[in-house]
Structures are given as C-alpha cells and as structure tokens.
Amino acid sequence: MVCTANDLQKWKDFPKGLRVLLLDGDTNSAAEISAKLEAMDFIVSTFCNENEALSAISSRTEGFHVAIVEVSTSSSEGCYKFLENAKDLPTIMTSSNQCLSTMMKCIALGAVEFLSKPLSEDKLRNIWQHVVHKAFNSGASVLSDSLKPVKESVASTLELQMDNGQHENGMSIDLDKVSKFTDNDLEQSVGSDKFPAPSTPQLKQGARLLDDGDCQEHTNSSTEKENGEHEHEGESKSVEITCENLYADGTLPPNKPEKTLIKEEEDFVDGSKRESTVSAHPPNRKVPSNINGGTASPNKAGVPSVSRDTKCNRKKIKVDWTPELHKKFVQAVEQLGVDQAIPSRILELMKVEGLTRHNVASHLQKYRMHKRQILPKEEDRRWLHQRDPMQRSYYPQRPIMAFPPYQSNHTLSPAPAYPMWGQPGGHLPGVQVWSPPGYPVWQPTESWHWKPVSGMHADAWGCPVLPPAQGPCFSYPQQNMPGFHNAHAADYSSSMPRSTSEPHPEEEVIDKVVKEVISKPWLPMPLGLKPPSTDSVLAELSRQGISNIPLGNKGSSNPS
C-alpha cells in the first residue's frame, strides 16, 4: 500500500495510515505500543531486532514513515546500529531508562526524539510531526521516497504551493522556509542547550505559535492540542503576519526570496525567549532589490481547517522597518507618486509578504509626518519663492532636495544604514550634495531632515538622480504637474497646502523653469531635484486623461 502522490494528495486525515516501524526487543512492550499506534490508525510493523528492521527498510524504502525504536538497557548497540543505518527515517527512540548519555547519544546519532516509557497515547499521537518535519526539512536530494509523498500531501493540505504546481490560494507561506527556520531551532536546541529533546522539536515553532498567551506546556508530553484551540478569533490579524510569511508569494521555484524582516519570538522549552530578526540580507551583501515577482494576490481567506497551524497564530509581530524594508517602502511610494501612495498600493509594490496594510499605513503615517515636520524648517527654498526666474539659475551650495539622495532605479545601493527616513545612498552628480560624492553611505541622522522643497510635493518630484541615467528624466510633459502647482506655498507650515489641482499664479514661473531644464539637459537639475519617476508621470498623465504617451522621444522633444 504504497502511497502514490495521488493517494497522498487525498490523504486527508493525514496522520492516519502513517506507517510506523516499531523495533522493540520486548514482545510485550512491542505489542502494547503497537496496539496504541494501531488504535490511532497508524500502520505498524513490528520487529524484534534491528537486522530484521533494517532489512525491511532496505527492501522497501517507501515502507515506513517513521520508526520507533526501543533502547533496551541490555543491548543498546542494536538501536544505535539501526539509527545509523536508517537515517532517512525519522526515528524516535524510547526507553524506560532515561540515561542522559544514552539519550544524547541517540539524538546525536540522528534520533529525532527520545521518549521515555511508557509511551502514552499522547506521546504517540504526535509522532507524525517528525514525519512532516522530515518531509519538509530535508533537502529534495535527501528526501527519501517515502517522505516525498508526505510532503506533497501535507503541502496540498495546507494549500501550499509545491513544485508539482499546486496553486490554489496558497497561504502565502513558504513551508520550505518555515522548515528552515525550525531546522535551525532544532539544531540549536539539540546542539547546544537543551538536553531533553523537545517532544516536538521540529514543530516547536508552530507549537509556540499556537497559544499566544502563555501556556505552552509542550514539553515532553505534548498533546494533540497542536492546532486546534483558538482558532479563528484573532485570525484576521494573525494571518498576515504569519510565520515568516514573507516569501512565498506566488512564485516558488526561483531563488531564495528575501528573508523576512519581521521579528519573531522564539520560546524555548526552558521558557526562555529569544528574539531573532531575520534580516533581509546581510549588511555586507548586495542584493538586487526584490525579486519575488510574486503577484500581489496573496492568500485568500478560505483557508480550510488545516491552515490553522500554518497560519501560526503568532500574535502580533512587530515589523522591523529595517533600512531595506524602508527602502522598499520609499521606492514604492515614489513609484506611486504622492497621489497614489496609499497603503494598499504601497503594500503591493513592496511585495513583502507578511506585511500588512496596517503596517504600511502606519509607516506611511510616520513617513509623512516626518516629512512635514521637516518642511517648515526649510528656509533656503526662497529661490522658489522668488518671482524672478533668474533666481533659479544658480544653484545653492546646498541644494534643496525633495528627498535625500537616492537612486530610484538602481538596484540597491549597499547597505543603507540607519536613518530610516533618509534614503539610501546615491548622490547627485554635478550638484553638491551634502554627502560626499560617490559615497553611498548614508548621512546619519541628519539626513533624516531631508529638506523637501517647501510647498512642493516632494513626492511628485522624486529624488535627485543622474539626468541621463534614466529615460524619464527629461520627459516633462506639458501638463502641469501637481508639484508645480503649489510650489508657491512656502509657508507650508502655517498654511494648508494647496490643492494640487488648483492653478496658481506661480505657474508660469514654474513653466519657465521647466522649460529651461528641458532645454538644457546638461545642466544639473535645479535644486537637486530629479524629475518625477516615469511611473508617477504616467500616473499623473493618466489621471488627467492622457493615456497615450509616446515614450520614445522623451528626452528631447520637448518644445517650449
């Protein structure tokens, strides 16, 4: 009764039918355990000595999902031998003799768990977890045939996307990732601390997710409470964060997606907690900006029962707005333009799984706040204030920038440092910026106080960049850009910003400026500004009803 992938796809009552190899020299004990296992609808094959068991395994590698091996006080060698020869099979050791060194040896040799006798139903009921763990955790290469189906089955049950192309409404959770994390956990617990093997090491994460409160009594006698319990109450929230979520968007095959930026708490058996932050990427490593071409259509709601565990009711995780994450955010905002920069769209553009709209909204709020806070302080922007267009012809030592230096299209400049509100590196060529040219490093907190042009919608302007670098640079449309309109509002602080659609006297001045800029592309952009991003221009145009934009001749043909 080998399970084919198909069968397994339908392996609804998953743990049932699990094939268990039982190795126990004591007939009585074996019968007892076997009976319990069978009562759970597991399929048990009992062996009295390791040789029989091993030959059974080798003769039919797909025969078993998990093994339970009893370590008799007299002859422990047999079980060690088994362990060493059945590495592919998740093996649980059991004994009435809880000798620490024996336990450790078992674990060291690859046992997934050491259970002390007698084996209660509770203990036995959870053995499938090891199977799942193994199925998801071992690399494809190492994955034994008997486990593949399990993986597939579970994945399908969880509606995860597998190689075999199962799409559905995946939970936006990449199990492979998950298992990776858990694996680490396991290694840690086994390797360093914790002597007692957690009864559900591999699922520790999942387990702790369950109860948001405190509880977790999942020690050696973990019970079946694994998933159930609090189901959906907090769900609307929990879903998003999820365990690591984050990657897994629709696309799965590609390279490793980015890591999560979310902190997660890890509760250890001993009750200790640790916070670990998986950062998007090591600071020193350059990463091309997001790759996950994931579609933004994340998980839907109709998640069936099983998803419970997956969704790991992790309570609120704090989103760590790392520079990388923030950068994405900024890029998204920029791309959208001020008008379109709404949480939901930003969220989409960011393509960071696990982020919620709320997270983004919150960040956006802060972002705007800071922006505004800084605005009023800007004084040098009189130049814009002047009616005399001439003013514009010279560039202040310290150009006013709508945004701190930032190269929008560049894939990532090095590791952006701290200033959250500053943008990642890049400098404005030809214009004196206050960061050393070619020095992508961020300006410390100062950059925070980026100086948007007063009264101007910084977002519409975008950031300073090298003019010729990007196509859209000089493709100012004739249409009025919102940013220009309220350029006059020097007193942004004290007076409400003008509606972007409201025409204004200063308009002509602005137009002149624009014209000149267009006609003299070799000159640095006044004020160290860069033209709006293509996207924002397009968005604006389309907003104004112009949908057809000849991008071909952007740079040059802009008559007066």
Added chain:
DNA sequence: ATCGAAATAT
C-alpha cells in the same frame, strides 16, 4: 472597506 489621524502600547 480603506485611509488617515489619533490614541496606545512597547
């Protein structure tokens, strides 16, 4: 239902 601002929480 979503956005944005304000209130809260950590």
Added chain:
DNA sequence: TATATTTCGA
C-alpha cells in the same frame, strides 16, 4: 523618546 500597533472617524 521613538516607533509600531490599534482604534476610530470619515
């Protein structure tokens, strides 16, 4: 204090 989350009005 700063920043993230939650709440609440529009």
